[in-house]
Amino acid sequence: MIASRACSRRIAAFLAFSIASAVYGTSTPSAQPLVPQMGFNNRNATQCGDEFNETTMRDIADKFISLGLRDAGYTYINIDDCWANGRRDKQGDLEANPKRFPSGIRALADYIHQRGLKFGLYSSAGTFTCEPPRENGGFPGSLDHEKRDATTFASWGVDYLKYDNCNHLDIDAQQRYTAMGQALRGAARPIIYSVCERGENQPWTWAGKLPVNADSWRTTDDISDAYTSMLENFKQNVVLDRYATPGHYNDPGILEVGNGGMTDTEYRSHFSLWSIMAAPLLIGTDLRTVKPDTLKILLNQEVIAVDQDPLGIQGRQVRDVDGIHVIVKPLQDGGRAVAVFNENDTPRDVSIATTVIGLAPRTSHTLRDLWAHSQVKGADTLKLQLAAHATAMYRIRED
Numbered sequence: 001m002i003a004s005r006a007c008s009r010r011i012a013a014f015l016a017f018s019i020a021s022a023v024y025g026t027s028t029p030s031a032q033p034l035v036p037q038m039g040f041n042n043r044n045a046t047q048c049g050d051e052f053n054e055t056t057m058r059d060i061a062d063k064f065i066s067l068g069l070r071d072a073g074y075t076y077i078n079i080d081d082c083w084a085n086g087r088r089d090k091q092g093d094l095e096a097n098p099k100r101f102p103s104g105i106r107a108l109a110d111y112i113h114q115r116g117l118k119f120g121l122y123s124s125a126g127t128f129t130c131e132p133p134r135e136n137g138g139f140p141g142s143l144d145h146e147k148r149d150a151t152t153f154a155s156w157g158v159d160y161l162k163y164d165n166c167n168h169l170d171i172d173a174q175q176r177y178t179a180m181g182q183a184l185r186g187a188a189r190p191i192i193y194s195v196c197e198r199g200e201n202q203p204w205t206w207a208g209k210l211p212v213n214a215d216s217w218r219t220t221d222d223i224s225d226a227y228t229s230m231l232e233n234f235k236q237n238v239v240l241d242r243y244a245t246p247g248h249y250n251d252p253g254i255l256e257v258g259n260g261g262m263t264d265t266e267y268r269s270h271f272s273l274w275s276i277m278a279a280p281l282l283i284g285t286d287l288r289t290v291k292p293d294t295l296k297i298l299l300n301q302e303v304i305a306v307d308q309d310p311l312g313i314q315g316r317q318v319r320d321v322d323g324i325h326v327i328v329k330p331l332q333d334g335g336r337a338v339a340v341f342n343e344n345d346t347p348r349d350v351s352i353a354t355t356v357i358g359l360a361p362r363t364s365h366t367l368r369d370l371w372a373h374s375q376v377k378g379a380d381t382l383k384l385q386l387a388a389h390a391t392a393m394y395r396i397r398e399d
Helices: 002-024 054-066 105-113 146-156 173-186 227-238 264-276 292-298 301-307
Strands: 038-041 076-078 118-124 160-164 192-195 216-218 249-251 281-283 316-321 324-330 336-342 348-353 365-369 374-377 381-386 391-398
Touching: 038 118, 054 076, 054 105, 076 160, 105 118, 105 146, 118 146, 146 173, 160 173, 173 192, 227 264, 264 281, 264 292, 264 301, 264 324, 264 336, 264 391, 301 391, 324 348, 336 348, 336 381, 381 391
Parallel strands: 038 076, 038 281, 076 118, 118 160, 160 192, 192 216, 216 249
Antiparallel strands: 316 324, 324 336, 336 391, 348 381, 365 374, 365 391
């Protein structure tokens, strides 16, 4: 059943893309999905430690299958910083660190592709990447090597590029990110472009447009495994809904779900809020040791379906009063998803008129609770008891 629902979402997303492409055109060699990216990034799980190597990443690919993540819609297995050798080869090409990836990046990408998954890589729009110098003097970035590196990425079978912002020599951000965006579009393979520039240059105002044409862009600093960090990134991202469009998404950071610094209630809020904001869902916990309660959150198909809805619209915050946030996201079937989040450190009784979430007065409707997996007939006022840091999430359909 999980597989069939995931398949249905992908088919719907492809049809939505096909329609949009016919109307607006597309600048990539072949169709890319309009829904946010789902997958895994190793940064939180391994950092640049000894366990960051091809064996670990192959194990992660196998876990995608055995844990049901691939069938739930998680697609990309992305490796972060520290994968490269400390210098380019004699031809000026990037090459893999021979200790971490003795078989090479192409072999790892092939292993991942053979399992019905996609492969992501990392670079920086600067002379070096973001990790401090190590292993022969640091890791080369792609500044002034954009065409060469994009060609290399395509030849390796890369499907996704996370492009960071370190050691940029104070060169204009739009100039640097445009160069890579154009190089990727000129490569012989469609590659998702994830811009990791954040801060004063406000990439949400330009990254999703031509000539950069990013699929997603960071809107916040790096997230950490703490409620305060998650809350800060949520607040920064939720107000930027007008900048997200189908196929081009605000990204508040990698998921921390399962890393141990928050409660399960807070992790459910984290997952719910990222989903209703149509954010990329990139798992950041170690899947080799993942706990059942964490998997229960990450595999909640009803919440995932909100994030992956083919309309590709970020939810809009319609209420932010006394620490209670209400976010509404229109859905392709004509319904809407609603998240009600209590950021306070104490429980709250909450009453929300359904007119606030866009229903006409006395409209007959049904509420589907996406965490309790149950539904009830709706009333003109939604009354909730929310625990501290909890989020209630509903799918609402007019009868």
